[in-house]
Amino acid sequence: MNAIELHGVTKRYDGFLLDNVSFALPRGAILGLVGENGAGKSTTIKLIMDAIRRDAGEIRVLGEDNQSPAFRAVKEDIGVVLDEAYFPEVLNATQVGAVMKQTYQRWNDAVYMNHLKLLDIPLKKAFRDFSRGMKMKLAIAVALSHDPKLLILDEATSGLDPMVRDEILTLFNDFTRDEEHSILLSSHIVSDLEKVCDYIAFLHKGKLVLCEEKDRLLEQYAIVKMPQYALDQLPADTVVSSKSGPYAVEALVKRDRLPHGTQTEFTTLETVILFLARGGDRA
C-alpha cells in the first residue's frame, strides 16, 4: 500500500505549470523529491496537503482522498516541516509544545521533551532568537511528537550546517525503522537525498522527469568520459545527455546499452540528476 499517490496532478499559476505529475511513495519508504528552485517541489507538497487546490488529477494520502472530509483526521498522522514557515516568533519551545498538545490528539509530551533534549533545543528561548538550524530542529521535533505515520518535509535540510544535517538525517532513518512509517523529503541538495532515500522523484520545470528506486537509478545510468568520435560510435539511444569539455566529452549513458568493457566513471545521484536535467532542457 502506498502512503502517497499522485495521479495526473496539474496546477497552473501565472508563469508556472505543474504538469500532469504522477508518482507514489510506498509505505515504509523514503522518497526524495528533487529539483531546482522553482521546479514545483513546494507546490507539490502543498497540493498533497490540500493547502492549495489542484486543477486536475487525484491525490491519495494514507489511503484517503485528500479533498475528502476524512482528510482532516488523516492530518493527525502526518508530521509536516516547511521551509520558511514557522511558529510565531514570540513563542518558545515550551509554548509550542503546549499549543501542539491542543492541536494533535496523540501529542506526546515525553517524546517531545526527549527530542528537544536530543536536538539540544532550549526550552525558554524565543523562536525569533533561534538560528535556522534550531528552527528546523524544533519543527522536526514537533513533527515527530504526535506519533505520525508520514513525514512531509519541505527543504528541511537546506541552509543547515553538515553536522545538523547529518543529525537530522539520522532521525529520519530511525523514523522509518517502523515499516508503517514513510517520509516524503523535498530538497535541492541531492547528496542528502542520496544518503537516506529509497526512491527519487525528479521534478524539472514543473514536469516529473523520473520517479525511480534510487539504487535502480544508479544501476540504470553511468557517466562516461571519451572523445566525441568514440561517443558517436556508441549504439543509438545510449547517450542520454552530454557535456563537452576541452579534452573529452562527459556523457550520461544507459548502462545496459553500453558495449561490454566500456570504462565508466564514478557515478553519483547528483551527476545523474544534473545530466537528466540537461537532457530535459534539450528535449
Add this chain to the structure above:
Amino acid sequence: MKGLLLKDFYTLLKQLKFYLIIIVILSVIPSMNMTSMGIVYAAMLPIAVIAFDERSKWDHLAVMMPYTRNELVLSKYLIAYIAVAVTCLISLGIQVIIGAVNGQALTMEQMLTVVLTAFACLILLAIYLPFVFWLGVERGRIVFLVLMATAFIGLMSLESIKAMMDYSTITPATLLLGGAAAVIVSNVVAVAISNRVYQRKFL
C-alpha cells in the same frame, strides 16, 4: 481550536501585560470615553496576532495541521470577543470599586455606555477584519484607522446618551436588543466573508 487560541494568547502575552495596565488606567480616569478606548484597543488585538502570523508564515503551516480554514478564521474573531468581554468586565469592576469608595452605585448609564461601546467595537471588528484577511495586515490597518476615526466621532456622541435617553422614546432595552442584533448579524456576515476571502488565499 483550543490550540489556536492558546497560540494567540502566547503571541499576545507580552502585549497583554501592557494592555491590562492601559485598561486599568483608562478605567480609573473618570470619563466613559476613556473606558471606551480600552474596549476599542481590545477589538484591535486580532491585527497584532495576524501580524505575527504573517511574519512567520504561520498560516502556511497551520493549514497543514488538523485545522480547517474556517477554524483559523474564527479563532481571530474569538480572540477579539474574549478580549472585549474581559475588558468590559474589568472596566465595570473598577468602576464598581471606585463607586464603592465614593459611596456611589454603578449607574444604568455607565453600564449601558460600556455595553454599547462593546457592541460598537464588535461591529467595527466585523467591518475591518474581513479587510485584514483580504488585504493583509499593513493595508488592513489603514482600513481600521479610517474606521476608527469615524467610530471615534460616534463614540464621542455616546457622552450624550443620557440626554438622548431623556428625550427619546428609545428604551435601554430596545437599544441593547437592537445593538445585540446588529452585532450578531454583522459578525455572522463578517465571518462568512472572511472565510471566503481566506479560502481564496490558498487557491
